[in-house]
Amino acid sequence: MIDDLIQKPAEWLRGEGPMSDIVISSRIRLARNVAGFPFLSRATDEQRCELTSILRSNIDGAATGGQWTYLDIEKLDELDRQILVERHLVSRNHAESKGSRGASVSKNERVSVMVNEEDHLRIQVLRSGLQLREIWEEINHIDDKLEDRIDFAFHPRYGYLTACPTNVGTGIRVSVMLHLPGLKLTGEIEKVFRAAKDMRLAVRGFFGEGTEATGDFFQISNQTTLGRTEEEIIDGFSRQVIPRIIEYENIERRKLLEGRVLALDDKIWRSYGVLKHCRTISSDETMLHLSHLRMGVNMGRIKILDLATVNELFLLTQPAHLQKFFGSRLNGEQRSEARADCIRRRLTES
Amino acid sequence: MIDDLIQKPAEWLRGEGPMSDIVISSRIRLARNVAGFPFLSRATDEQRCELTSILRSNIDGAATGGQWTYLDIEKLDELDRQILVERHLVSRNHAESKGSRGASVSKNERVSVMVNEEDHLRIQVLRSGLQLREIWEEINHIDDKLEDRIDFAFHPRYGYLTACPTNVGTGIRVSVMLHLPGLKLTGEIEKVFRAAKDMRLAVRGFFGEGTEATGDFFQISNQTTLGRTEEEIIDGFSRQVIPRIIEYENIERRKLLEGRVLALDDKIWRSYGVLKHCRTISSDETMLHLSHLRMGVNMGRIKILDLATVNELFLLTQPAHLQKFFGSRLNGEQRSEARADCIRRRLTES
Numbered sequence: 001m002i003d004d005l006i007q008k009p010a011e012w013l014r015g016e017g018p019m020s021d022i023v024i025s026s027r028i029r030l031a032r033n034v035a036g037f038p039f040l041s042r043a044t045d046e047q048r049c050e051l052t053s054i055l056r057s058n059i060d061g062a063a064t065g066g067q068w069t070y071l072d073i074e075k076l077d078e079l080d081r082q083i084l085v086e087r088h089l090v091s092r093n094h095a096e097s098k099g100s101r102g103a104s105v106s107k108n109e110r111v112s113v114m115v116n117e118e119d120h121l122r123i124q125v126l127r128s129g130l131q132l133r134e135i136w137e138e139i140n141h142i143d144d145k146l147e148d149r150i151d152f153a154f155h156p157r158y159g160y161l162t163a164c165p166t167n168v169g170t171g172i173r174v175s176v177m178l179h180l181p182g183l184k185l186t187g188e189i190e191k192v193f194r195a196a197k198d199m200r201l202a203v204r205g206f207f208g209e210g211t212e213a214t215g216d217f218f219q220i221s222n223q224t225t226l227g228r229t230e231e232e233i234i235d236g237f238s239r240q241v242i243p244r245i246i247e248y249e250n251i252e253r254r255k256l257l258e259g260r261v262l263a264l265d266d267k268i269w270r271s272y273g274v275l276k277h278c279r280t281i282s283s284d285e286t287m288l289h290l291s292h293l294r295m296g297v298n299m300g301r302i303k304i305l306d307l308a309t310v311n312e313l314f315l316l317t318q319p320a321h322l323q324k325f326f327g328s329r330l331n332g333e334q335r336s337e338a339r340a341d342c343i344r345r346r347l348t349e350s
Numbered sequence: 351m352i353d354d355l356i357q358k359p360a361e362w363l364r365g366e367g368p369m370s371d372i373v374i375s376s377r378i379r380l381a382r383n384v385a386g387f388p389f390l391s392r393a394t395d396e397q398r399c400e401l402t403s404i405l406r407s408n409i410d411g412a413a414t415g416g417q418w419t420y421l422d423i424e425k426l427d428e429l430d431r432q433i434l435v436e437r438h439l440v441s442r443n444h445a446e447s448k449g450s451r452g453a454s455v456s457k458n459e460r461v462s463v464m465v466n467e468e469d470h471l472r473i474q475v476l477r478s479g480l481q482l483r484e485i486w487e488e489i490n491h492i493d494d495k496l497e498d499r500i501d502f503a504f505h506p507r508y509g510y511l512t513a514c515p516t517n518v519g520t521g522i523r524v525s526v527m528l529h530l531p532g533l534k535l536t537g538e539i540e541k542v543f544r545a546a547k548d549m550r551l552a553v554r555g556f557f558g559e560g561t562e563a564t565g566d567f568f569q570i571s572n573q574t575t576l577g578r579t580e581e582e583i584i585d586g587f588s589r590q591v592i593p594r595i596i597e598y599e600n601i602e603r604r605k606l607l608e609g610r611v612l613a614l615d616d617k618i619w620r621s622y623g624v625l626k627h628c629r630t631i632s633s634d635e636t637m638l639h640l641s642h643l644r645m646g647v648n649m650g651r652i653k654i655l656d657l658a659t660v661n662e663l664f665l666l667t668q669p670a671h672l673q674k675f676f677g678s679r680l681n682g683e684q685r686s687e688a689r690a691d692c693i694r695r696r697l698t699e700s
Contacts, residue, residue: 262629262630262687263630265629266628266629266630266690269627269628269629270623270624270627270628270629272623272627273620273622273623273624273625273626273627273628274620274623274624275623276623276627277619277620277622277623277626278616278619278620278623279612279615279616279619279620280612280613280616337612340616
C-alpha cells in the first residue's frame, strides 16, 4: 500500500481544483466516539483493541472514492508511518502515539478514517483547491453511513461528545491550506493573522497542528465547534474568510507586479538557482524556495517549470519520501545531501 | 585610449604568472619628487601645471612594455577616470582629486606613471601572479631612465624625500593581492592578519588603500620604507611572507577537500546558481560569489567554467566598466540590474 502511494502525487498537492493558485487544499474532519466505551485516555489496552476491531469491521461499509485500505498503524515501521503524515493521511500524533490504532485510506487519498487517534474515530476528507462544499457532502455521507452501523456518543444538549472539550458539539474542524507569498513579501500577512484571531480562527504551518506558521504556507481552521451548525462554519469559510484572503493576496501580487517586479523576479530566480545548484539543503530552506517557485509559476514569471514539478518536489523532499526514494535510511546530514540531489535531478529533467 | 582598454582584460586580472591560483597580482610603486619644487600640498596652481608639463615631456623616454599613452586625468570625465581605478592603473585619490594631473600608461597596462598624485611622480608596475623580482627589474629600469632626465629630491642621509613621511627613504611600496577563500572559510585568516601586523605589513581590500579587507581578497603591503634596501623588502615578500601565506592557504584548501567537501561544493555551486539566475545584485555580493567560483575553478570543483570568464566578470561587474558595457549612465539600482544581466549573459555563453 505505502509503496503504491509514493508512486503518485498526494491528493493535497495535486494542484487542481478551484483557486488552486492560492488554495493548496481544503480539509474537513469529524471527531466521533463510540457510545459505551471510555475516551482513549482512560481506556484499557483491551478496550482499545476491542474498539479497533469493532471500528475496522464497520468502516468499509462507508467507503466512497474507491476502495478503502485499512492500515494497522501499530504494525507499520516508522518510515511508513512518516510517509502517511507527509501525505496528510494521518496526523503526526496518530503516527507517533502507541497502542492499537489504524487508518482506513481511500485509493484516491481523499478520505482517511483514523481509528484510536485522540478520539475513537477521526473522519477526514481532503481535496486540493477550495472544495469545502464538495468535501462536506462527501464527509456527511460517510458520517451517515458510519452512524448507521455504530452508536456514537451523543448528548441531546451538547451534541457529539469528544475527548477534548474544544471539539464537543459538531466535532468538526474545517481547515484550508493557503499559499500566501504575496502577503508575506509585502508584510501584510500580519493583518491576516490579526483578523483571523478576531474571528477565533487558528493559523498554523504546513503540517497543521503543532507546526509554526513560518514560510509562506498557512493552514487556517475553525476553533469553535459549539453553537454553530456545520453548514454555518463551512459557509463562513467558503463564502467569506477564504475569498477575502484570496482577494487580499491577489491585491498584493498585483502590487508586486506593478511596483516591484525586479525584486520579485530576483527572489523567484535566486530560489531557482539555489535549488538547481545546491549540494546540501535543509527541509525548511527547500520549502522557502519551492514557495517562491510556486509563486513564480502561478504568476507567470517563470515558464521553464510547471506546477506539477514544483508540487512533486514539495512531497519528494520530505524526510520519509526522500528515504523511500533513495531506498535507504538516512541521517539528517545525508538527507540534506539527498534532498539537494533529488531536486537537482528533477529540475534538470524538467 | 579608454575605449581600447575595456576591450581586453586588465593586466592585474589576467590570471597568469606564478602562483596565480592564489596570487592575483603583484605591484611595486615608487614615490619621487622633483628637486626645486615644493610638495603638491604647498604648490601653487602654476607650479602644478609646470610640473605636469616638465614630467609629461620626460616620461616617454623611460618607456618599457610598448608605447606609453599619456592621459590628462583632469580632462577625463568621471566614468573614464573610474575605469582607470577599476583597472588599477591610477589610485582612487588620483582619480578623485583636483587640478592638473595625469598618468602615462603602457599598452600592456603593466606600467602606470602618475603625475601629481600625492607625490610629483608615482611610478607603478603591476603584473598578474607573483612576479615581484621581474617587476623590480622593470621599475628599477624605468626609475633609472627617469632619473637620467629629472633631478629627484634626494637627501644623502634620508634618501628620497616624499610628501608623506611614511614613504621617505626608498619611496617603495610593495603590494601583493591574494585570494584566500580557504583561510576565510576555516576562520584561520585572523592568524594571517595578526602575523602581518607583527611584521608591520598592512592588509587591505580589493581596491587597496582606503578599502576594507572584507571578502576573500587581501592586499598585503609593506609599511616601512626606511632603513632597509628595496631588495631586502622585495626578498622578504617573495621568499618569506607570500610563500608562507600561500602554503597556509593550500593547507586549509586541502582540509576543506578532505573533511568538508560537501559544504565546499555547496558553497561554490550555490554561488554559481545565484550568479547565473539572479535579476539584481550588488557589487559586494558579486565579489563574494565570484570569489567562490574562482576557488571552485582553481580547486577543480567546477569544470563548466574557466578562470578567464571569472576574471573577466570581476572587471565587467565594476560600476564604471558596467556603464561602459551598457553604453549609458546608470544609478545604483540600475547598475545592480545591469550587473545581474551582464553576469547571466556571460555565464550562459560559457
